Amino acid sequence: MATVASPHPPGAFEITLENLFSFPQGRRVLTCLQCGTCTATCPYGVGMQYPPRRIIGMLRTGQLEKVLTSDSLLSCVACYACTAKCPRGIELTTVLLPLLKEQMLLSLPEVPSELQRALENMLRYGNPMGESPRKRAAWAKTSSIPIRILPEDPRTTDVLWFVECYTSYHPRGQDTARATAKIFQALGIDFAILGNEEKCAGECVRLSGEPGLHNTLMEYNMQVFRKYKFNSIVTSCPHAYDAFRYSYRTAGFDYELRLATTFLAQHLEALRPMLRGKAGYTVTYHDSCCMGRHNGFYEEPRTLLQAIPGIKLVEMTHNRVNTICCGGGGGGMWLDTYYKAKGYERLSERRVKEAVATGADVLAVACPYEISRFEDAVKVLGYDKRMIVRDITELLVESMEGEI
Amino acid sequence: MSGNIWVVAALCRGRLLDATYEAVALGRELAENLGTKLEVLLLGHELKDVLGTLGIADAVLCVEHAALADPVPEVHAHVVARLAGTRHPQAILVPQTNVTWELGSLVAGELGVPYVNSCTELRMVEQTLEAHTVLYGGKVEAIVRTKHAPSIFGLVSGVRAVEKGYADHAPATERITEVDVQPTSVQLRRYLEPEAGDIDISKEEVLVGVGRGIETRDNLEVSKELADVLGGAICGSRPVIDQGWLPLSRQVGKSGATVKPKLYIAAGISGAPEHVEGMKGSGLIIAINSDPQAPIFQVAHYGIVAKLLDVLPALTEAIRSRSRRGMKQYA
Amino acid sequence: MKIVVLLKMVPDVVEELEIAPDGKSLDTTYLRMILNDSDNHALEEALLLKERHGGKVCLLAPDAPEVDDALFAALAKGADRAVKIAGIDAAEGTRAVVARIVQALSTADLLPADLILTGAQAIDDLDGLVAPLLAQTLRWSHLSVVNQVRFDASTGVTTVTKEFPGGLRAEFEIKLPAVLGIQSAEKPPRYVPVAKVRAAMKSLQIDSTTVPIAAGMPALEIQSMAKPSAAGHAEMLEGLPEAVAGKLCDVLAAHGLL
Numbered sequence: 001m002a003t004v005a006s007p008h009p010p011g012a013f014e015i016t017l018e019n020l021f022s023f024p025q026g027r028r029v030l031t032c033l034q035c036g037t038c039t040a041t042c043p044y045g046v047g048m049q050y051p052p053r054r055i056i057g058m059l060r061t062g063q064l065e066k067v068l069t070s071d072s073l074l075s076c077v078a079c080y081a082c083t084a085k086c087p088r089g090i091e092l093t094t095v096l097l098p099l100l101k102e103q104m105l106l107s108l109p110e111v112p113s114e115l116q117r118a119l120e121n122m123l124r125y126g127n128p129m130g131e132s133p134r135k136r137a138a139w140a141k142t143s144s145i146p147i148r149i150l151p152e153d154p155r156t157t158d159v160l161w162f163v164e165c166y167t168s169y170h171p172r173g174q175d176t177a178r179a180t181a182k183i184f185q186a187l188g189i190d191f192a193i194l195g196n197e198e199k200c201a202g203e204c205v206r207l208s209g210e211p212g213l214h215n216t217l218m219e220y221n222m223q224v225f226r227k228y229k230f231n232s233i234v235t236s237c238p239h240a241y242d243a244f245r246y247s248y249r250t251a252g253f254d255y256e257l258r259l260a261t262t263f264l265a266q267h268l269e270a271l272r273p274m275l276r277g278k279a280g281y282t283v284t285y286h287d288s289c290c291m292g293r294h295n296g297f298y299e300e301p302r303t304l305l306q307a308i309p310g311i312k313l314v315e316m317t318h319n320r321v322n323t324i325c326c327g328g329g330g331g332g333m334w335l336d337t338y339y340k341a342k343g344y345e346r347l348s349e350r351r352v353k354e355a356v357a358t359g360a361d362v363l364a365v366a367c368p369y370e371i372s373r374f375e376d377a378v379k380v381l382g383y384d385k386r387m388i389v390r391d392i393t394e395l396l397v398e399s400m401e402g403e404i
Numbered sequence: 405m406s407g408n409i410w411v412v413a414a415l416c417r418g419r420l421l422d423a424t425y426e427a428v429a430l431g432r433e434l435a436e437n438l439g440t441k442l443e444v445l446l447l448g449h450e451l452k453d454v455l456g457t458l459g460i461a462d463a464v465l466c467v468e469h470a471a472l473a474d475p476v477p478e479v480h481a482h483v484v485a486r487l488a489g490t491r492h493p494q495a496i497l498v499p500q501t502n503v504t505w506e507l508g509s510l511v512a513g514e515l516g517v518p519y520v521n522s523c524t525e526l527r528m529v530e531q532t533l534e535a536h537t538v539l540y541g542g543k544v545e546a547i548v549r550t551k552h553a554p555s556i557f558g559l560v561s562g563v564r565a566v567e568k569g570y571a572d573h574a575p576a577t578e579r580i581t582e583v584d585v586q587p588t589s590v591q592l593r594r595y596l597e598p599e600a601g602d603i604d605i606s607k608e609e610v611l612v613g614v615g616r617g618i619e620t621r622d623n624l625e626v627s628k629e630l631a632d633v634l635g636g637a638i639c640g641s642r643p644v645i646d647q648g649w650l651p652l653s654r655q656v657g658k659s660g661a662t663v664k665p666k667l668y669i670a671a672g673i674s675g676a677p678e679h680v681e682g683m684k685g686s687g688l689i690i691a692i693n694s695d696p697q698a699p700i701f702q703v704a705h706y707g708i709v710a711k712l713l714d715v716l717p718a719l720t721e722a723i724r725s726r727s728r729r730g731m732k733q734y735a
Numbered sequence: 736m737k738i739v740v741l742l743k744m745v746p747d748v749v750e751e752l753e754i755a756p757d758g759k760s761l762d763t764t765y766l767r768m769i770l771n772d773s774d775n776h777a778l779e780e781a782l783l784l785k786e787r788h789g790g791k792v793c794l795l796a797p798d799a800p801e802v803d804d805a806l807f808a809a810l811a812k813g814a815d816r817a818v819k820i821a822g823i824d825a826a827e828g829t830r831a832v833v834a835r836i837v838q839a840l841s842t843a844d845l846l847p848a849d850l851i852l853t854g855a856q857a858i859d860d861l862d863g864l865v866a867p868l869l870a871q872t873l874r875w876s877h878l879s880v881v882n883q884v885r886f887d888a889s890t891g892v893t894t895v896t897k898e899f900p901g902g903l904r905a906e907f908e909i910k911l912p913a914v915l916g917i918q919s920a921e922k923p924p925r926y927v928p929v930a931k932v933r934a935a936m937k938s939l940q941i942d943s944t945t946v947p948i949a950a951g952m953p954a955l956e957i958q959s960m961a962k963p964s965a966a967g968h969a970e971m972l973e974g975l976p977e978a979v980a981g982k983l984c985d986v987l988a989a990h991g992l993l
């Protein structure tokens with residue numbers, strides 16, 4: 001296949017460390033100013049033995065070996081901050097770092113056990129928790145809305161809803177799955193899910209240095225997609241969205257694609273009259289790195305929130321492109337103890353402190369990882385009486401059902 | 405058809421392991437069931453110290469020889485097989501401890517008789533010995549029968565309460581000193597005492613897990629006492645580790661250790677999925693939580709809605725008054 | 736050192752196990768097989784020995800669903816050769832399987848070897864453990880529940896550590912050749928990136944050997960199988976602390992925990 005010029009830099013799909021400089025994005029590395037903006041903006045830059053700026057310096061002086069045999073890059077949570085801030089537009093998070101991380105993982109004497117477990121689970125069970133693949137759609141039985149499962153009822157559907165792991169398995173994720181189903185039904189959307197045939201899209205495993213595992217999951221999911229007839233894919237997870245939008249293109253993914261949040265924002269005019277319950281609380285919204293910084297969806301979630309009658313939306317100091325990572329990306333979801341042992345502050349806690357400082361009652365999120373991370377942080381920091389964490393879909397349903 | 409029931413004692417450095425008493429308790433039931441005698445086979449060197457607690461059996465066959473001093477499986481197995489060849493027991497029960505692990509298979513192999521692994525129950529049904537065994541990590545129980553005498557049965561630990569097989573007197577003892585000792589290519593060199601570093605919680609059979617409900621560091625003492633009387637260790641949910649009340653190596657869950665102890669007591673742990681991921685495979689889960697809605701009650705086998713500072717000390721006391729002194733040391 | 740590692744696939748209990756209509760076996764409709772955990776540790780210990788002392792690690796595994804995946808992963812981790820024993824039925828019984836392994840060791844040219852490592856136990860072992868039975872048949876030295884194997888190249892002495900209750904360990908000197916049942920390796924089994932496994936699949940192959948079934952090796956017959964009833968919610972114990980403590984003690988005693 002010819003190398004595809006993607007609308008957005010594709011990341012490390014055709015580029016390798018060897019041919020790095022034969023690609024424009026790769027050559028751009030040579031223009032680095034060594035200004036250190038990347039390192040300064042990196043949430044774990046201080047802890048890295050080789051932070052982004054030094055890595056580029058070492059790459060240019062042929063000292064890459066040292067970087068590849070250190071564990072520095074395990075501290076990268078793929079937050080896209082460095083990429084967003086680099087004055088030279090160097091694609092660190094999308095192009096350079098994944099290549100290096102892959103090499104690092106190959107030479108790491110010991111992969112942290114939490115990460116290893118998640119990767120092995122992903123390969124074997126299609127989800128990082130090691131849950132039974134046969135229970136992936138178990139939540140659907142607890143939904144008050146009938147959920148059509150394609151393998152059982154393969155008729156053409158308008159929307160194929162790619163639910164993803166946390167939404168399928170985590171109890172709080174399942175709450176958002178049920179909420180999403182309610183909204184879809186209220187909007188009269190013809191939708192269906194893949195049930196137990198769905199497996200993790202694999203974005204996080206690629207960014208944690210396991211592109212081979214990502215490719216295995218991609219090939220699998222692409223095969224499943226091809227079995228069914230549908231008009232578009234909507235996913236609840238920004239990470240799956242990201243994978244489909246960029247890496248899956250290399251495997252021929254050309255379906256119409258939307259993230260649940262943006263999809264609902266598109267249906268706002270139909271949704272608005274249904275939002276009857278008045279919310280008497282203040283909300284602050286956390287921009288997910290993957291959804292915001294990498295894909296530019298800053299306004300859609302805010303538009304949805306503001307459509308809820310009586311809601312007051314306040315912003316955290318760091319918002320939109322300046323958002324602070326929750327710490328769960330690029331494998332960070334499975335490196336909690338590793339980071340703790342390094343003495344890092346938990347990023348979800350840093351973020352929750354900022355959220356609490358806004359005085360908001362509700363921390364609204366749109367990425368399935370975040371509910372689990374922020375609810376934990378709120379509790380551990382002792383803010384459980386002051387703040388709750390809700391997915392946007394949950395807030396919408398509350399208003400639709402008027403029970404606020 | 406009425407050979408005796410044998411229990412092979414499990415000894416570690418001259419001390420009987422609890423699993424021996426458990427096997428004796430089960431062996432006693434089986435002997436009653438069959439109307440036959442229960443004999444404990446004690447293999448070792450200078451054994452008199454341990455006889456005084458085996459009175460639940462009808463007799464002890466005390467096989468003493470310098471070559472039996474060390475736990476070299478093939479030497480012990482050969483002696484058991486030879487004795488069985490002349491005395492014709494109907495069933496040989498071998499507790500599956502790390503010391504006696506290889507024994508059952510080796511004896512069965514040498515005699516060419518059936519062996520049943522991981523038994524939890526044994527009884528006579530229609531002239532046949534029926535064994536219940538656990539398979540697939542406890543997910544399935546199977547029933548097998550064997551007519552062959554002797555048949556060998558490996559017993560999982562905890563088949564019966566220790567106290568049911570424990571007595572404060574010795575039974576009749578027969579000493580056997582003429583034994584056929586096989587040359588061996590395995591030699592015990594030394595024992596290595598547990599290292600000073602922290603324990604590995606994934607290897608503990610009993611864990612008392614504490615969560616934020618413990619409230620203060622000082623309260624940890626209460627759970628430690630409970631763990632002590634149960635011969636186990638304490639571990640925690642992440643917030644407890646975060647506080648620095650327990651070392652990182654004691655964290656259970658997604659980002660910590662995955663544990664599968666026989667008993668997991670979750671005290672003041674809500675049951676967040678990240679915690680449950682690390683302990684759901686435990687054999688018996690008991691949850692103590694002041695909130696009746698806590699999700700931990702969905703994974704626990706037994707639950708108590710109460711303040712843990714009320715229940716834990718009471719439980720420790722109750723266990724203490726039931727168990728015998730010093731016995732749990734080698735649980 | 737020449738090391739043979741015996742690997743065995745067992746039912747994966749992450750998937751709900753179902754009993755077949757005959758009431759004596761597992762329903763295989765959704766059954767998935769996974770490498771037995773302690774066999775994975777045996778493999779790791781073998782790879783560690785190879786890294787320290789050189790030599791070869793050969794894998795021998797009864798054929799089973801998904802065994803190729805496990806073998807390629809092991810090759811990608813650094814094993815040198817993989818051989819499958821074709822046509823073994825899980826219901827044959829451990830002794831028959833051991834007899835086949837013994838034959839396969841020679842038909843596949845795996846002997847002489849210094850060590851045969853395998854897991855101390857598999858979760859589907861019903862009628863015996865492979866390591867002791869194999870050692871007995873081969874007349875090799877043997878120990879099981881081993882968690883460390885050390886070889887001193889200067890003296891040629893092999894020491895093996897076994898863990899006893901209470902964290903006590905016993906160190907044995909053992910003459911080679913030996914069969915060891917590994918409980919856990921010195922460090923957790925390593926991760927192997929999928930790309931490496933894929934590369935192994937492309938460039939390496941798995942050999943296969945066929946050996947006749949050993950006659951006269953009786954297996955235990957399973958009368959019935961059942962799943963212990965799974966609780967959806969805890970059974971709640973109520974009463975004052977002392978009363979609850981008493982009830983709990985009964986529960987613990989019934990589970991053989993006191």
Ligand SMILES: Cc1cc2nc3c(=O)[nH]c(=O)nc-3n(C[C@H](O)[C@H](O)[C@H](O)COP(=O)(O)OP(=O)(O)OC[C@H]3O[C@@H](n4cnc5c(N)ncnc54)[C@H](O)[C@@H]3O)c2cc1C
Nearest residue numbers: 615616617641642657658659660672673674679694695712
């Ligand atoms: C990426 C990530 C990884 C994580 N990894 C882990 C992990 O490895 N391990 C882990 O444990 N957690 C982990 N967590 C944290 C997890 O989400 C929960 O926050 C944590 O498990 C909660 O611990 P807890 O149950 O002790 O606290 P809480 O959830 O606060 O529960 C305390 C419980 O104690 C009860 N209680 C209070 N007082 C009493 C009393 N006097 N008597 C009895 N009960 C009382 C309360 O009712 C409550 O149910 C992780 C989170 C994330 C986001």
Ligand code: SF4
Nearest residue numbers: 032033035036038086
């Ligand atoms: S921000 Fe960009 S230009 Fe500046 S050091 Fe980093 S990579 Fe180089």
Ligand code: SF4
Nearest residue numbers: 042076077079080082
């Ligand atoms: S993506 Fe984020 S975490 Fe990774 S190096 Fe860049 S700034 Fe640091």
